[in-house]
Amino acid sequence: MEEKGSISIHTENIFPIIKKFLYSDNEIFLRELVSNAVDAVQKIKRLAALGQYNGELGDPLVEVALDEEKKTITISDNGLGMTAEEIKKYINQVAFSGASEFVEKFKDAKDANEIIGKFGLGFYSAFMVADLVEIQTLSFQEGAEPAKWVCDGSTSYEISAGTRTTRGTDIILHINSESEEFLSKGKLNEILDKYGKFLPVPIKFGTETQSLPDGEDEEGKPKTKEVETDHIINTTAPLWTKAPADLSDQDYLDFYKQLYPFAEDPLFWIHLNVDYPFNLTGVLYFPKVKNDFDMQRNKIKLFSRQVFITDEVKDIVPEFLMLLHGVIDSPDIPLNVSRSFLQADSNVKKINSYITKKVADKLAELFNKDRKSYEEKWSDIGLFVKYGMVSEEKFYDKAKDFALLTNTKEENFTLDEYRDKVKDAQTDKNGQLVYIYTTEPAKQDSFIQAANKKGYDVLLMNSAIDTHFVSSLEHKLEKTALKRVDSSVASKLIETDEAVESVLTEEQSATVKSVFEKAIVKPGFTVEIVGLNPDEFPVTVTMDEFMRRMKEMAQMGGGMSFYGNMPDSYKVAINGNHKLVNRILQSTDAAEQNALAKQAVDLALLSQGMLTGAELTDFVNRSVELI
Numbered sequence: 001m002e003e004k005g006s007i008s009i010h011t012e013n014i015f016p017i018i019k020k021f022l023y024s025d026n027e028i029f030l031r032e033l034v035s036n037a038v039d040a041v042q043k044i045k046r047l048a049a050l051g052q053y054n055g056e057l058g059d060p061l062v063e064v065a066l067d068e069e070k071k072t073i074t075i076s077d078n079g080l081g082m083t084a085e086e087i088k089k090y091i092n093q094v095a096f097s098g099a100s101e102f103v104e105k106f107k108d109a110k111d112a113n114e115i116i117g118k119f120g121l122g123f124y125s126a127f128m129v130a131d132l133v134e135i136q137t138l139s140f141q142e143g144a145e146p147a148k149w150v151c152d153g154s155t156s157y158e159i160s161a162g163t164r165t166t167r168g169t170d171i172i173l174h175i176n177s178e179s180e181e182f183l184s185k186g187k188l189n190e191i192l193d194k195y196g197k198f199l200p201v202p203i204k205f206g207t208e209t210q211s212l213p214d215g216e217d218e219e220g221k222p223k224t225k226e227v228e229t230d231h232i233i234n235t236t237a238p239l240w241t242k243a244p245a246d247l248s249d250q251d252y253l254d255f256y257k258q259l260y261p262f263a264e265d266p267l268f269w270i271h272l273n274v275d276y277p278f279n280l281t282g283v284l285y286f287p288k289v290k291n292d293f294d295m296q297r298n299k300i301k302l303f304s305r306q307v308f309i310t311d312e313v314k315d316i317v318p319e320f321l322m323l324l325h326g327v328i329d330s331p332d333i334p335l336n337v338s339r340s341f342l343q344a345d346s347n348v349k350k351i352n353s354y355i356t357k358k359v360a361d362k363l364a365e366l367f368n369k370d371r372k373s374y375e376e377k378w379s380d381i382g383l384f385v386k387y388g389m390v391s392e393e394k395f396y397d398k399a400k401d402f403a404l405l406t407n408t409k410e411e412n413f414t415l416d417e418y419r420d421k422v423k424d425a426q427t428d429k430n431g432q433l434v435y436i437y438t439t440e441p442a443k444q445d446s447f448i449q450a451a452n453k454k455g456y457d458v459l460l461m462n463s464a465i466d467t468h469f470v471s472s473l474e475h476k477l478e479k480t481a482l483k484r485v486d487s488s489v490a491s492k493l494i495e496t497d498e499a500v501e502s503v504l505t506e507e508q509s510a511t512v513k514s515v516f517e518k519a520i521v522k523p524g525f526t527v528e529i530v531g532l533n534p535d536e537f538p539v540t541v542t543m544d545e546f547m548r549r550m551k552e553m554a555q556m557g558g559g560m561s562f563y564g565n566m567p568d569s570y571k572v573a574i575n576g577n578h579k580l581v582n583r584i585l586q587s588t589d590a591a592e593q594n595a596l597a598k599q600a601v602d603l604a605l606l607s608q609g610m611l612t613g614a615e616l617t618d619f620v621n622r623s624v625e626l627i
């Protein structure tokens, strides 16, 4: 049996093109060939199970062997093997179907993953690193003859009688001169570890020396002996392929350590397992969130039938869960196509909502089962939950029952609990509930204390996501407004019927107003005389809630550039009922009036950390003189 032929494609020579376009990712040749070998082993097992193969199965094994002298890498398996006819069909035709289309379409492709596989180029990726590829194979079929196929990277091949004596296939790569980096044990170990760590069939690469117990010596001490054993690079049944009922917490923690040796223990995890309408398994871990978000992204590893594909899971995992860690394994995710296609893929959309639902269910379960421990973890998981609520409607609907609001006393409430807590004290005269929050508890302390004094509760909204969370709550909660604690004087945060009137006459008000206007030289400050309780602050500087939010949005690039360009504007509220105002009115000395007003305004600014630089120095000097 000897046959020469030509691979039937229109293009003269596909290999230079494969090499050129795929060069940057050329290490995936090993992934492709080892996966093929694993497939072949699994196929023969299936045939045996179906009764279509009655011979000896042997221990399933794929072996990668390096011969540095001959400059070859051999991938061997004891799978189902191929007959010469099958080589012609699967290697010459199937593997080449679409090859010319490939050349046409992907002239501009940058990423090898986009191409390999989509056009069945898996096997041919061997030519990215080899200038001669040889197949030696013996089919499981009764009476099959061993076959050999050789191709030197041109479009012609040669099939002849092979030399393999046992069932299975060897793929022998004669590594080309540009790819000699792969002729290194270290390099191959690294690639095998990256892509093959969890393959379902043992992958042998060389041997290793192990110390095994070997009875006892004369003194009764345990003896060991050194044994050369196969170096198996993979765990064939990784955690995510097992049933959750058979796994302990320690198993999950150990697996996490295996994936991320340097990470702190995760908070909790979710075992994913669906087979309809798509197939997906995996384990997602909630890590302890650090401030360096970017470092923590892209930590989820995507597998297809236990072959590692990528850790770029964008589009498959909802954006708000990108900080999760773990593994997703799905043969239903189109791995080898471009991004835009992925986004439009209906399986990907379904997987996305499945993961969102699973995460929500898990959080609900933790909340219901052990609220105390849930609250302890809230500072870490709150970020995910809030981000999810802001960005996904469906998640909001589920999360509204277990999302927590934390107040300045560090007490936690669900949304419903919080409404019940504050509704009596914080409903305004129009029946609208007002939630008061602080973004910087230290800086806004005087406002917080003033609000507390009025019997108002103040929420902590000081994490990165809270600006958005506040807006989304306001949007979702019925008849509820959120106001930052310093957006108004305490008694005006919530408008009630029982307003305190200012005791000043119109004329007195005008006098006081003009004294303060003269005392404040900064632009953007508007003075207003208000009637407050005599024991509230004489002067309060506030920024309007609406204006501040618009400015914040402009800053974050939210499109409110009109507001972003407006100068800062503050309201200076003078408490007409405070005795200081009375003192100013009593005084006949303009300089004294001015000094009193200035001092009071500076004190208000100081309490909010708004007094800095020369103004602060002036204030200190003036205060020293006063005492």
Ligand SMILES: Nc1ncnc2c1ncn2[C@@H]1O[C@H](COP(=O)(O)OP(=O)(O)OP(=O)(O)O)[C@@H](O)[C@H]1O
Binding pocket: 032, 036, 037, 040, 077, 079, 080, 081, 082, 090, 091, 094, 095, 116, 117, 118, 119, 120, 121, 122, 123, 124, 169
């Ligand atoms: N080690 C092997 N043992 C038996 N058959 C093999 C082996 N390697 C390849 N084949 C056959 O050659 C075919 C083509 O392989 P190739 O890798 O090009 O494509 P594929 O495996 O079908 O798809 P993919 O592009 O996802 O790898 C396989 O489908 C299989 O039938």
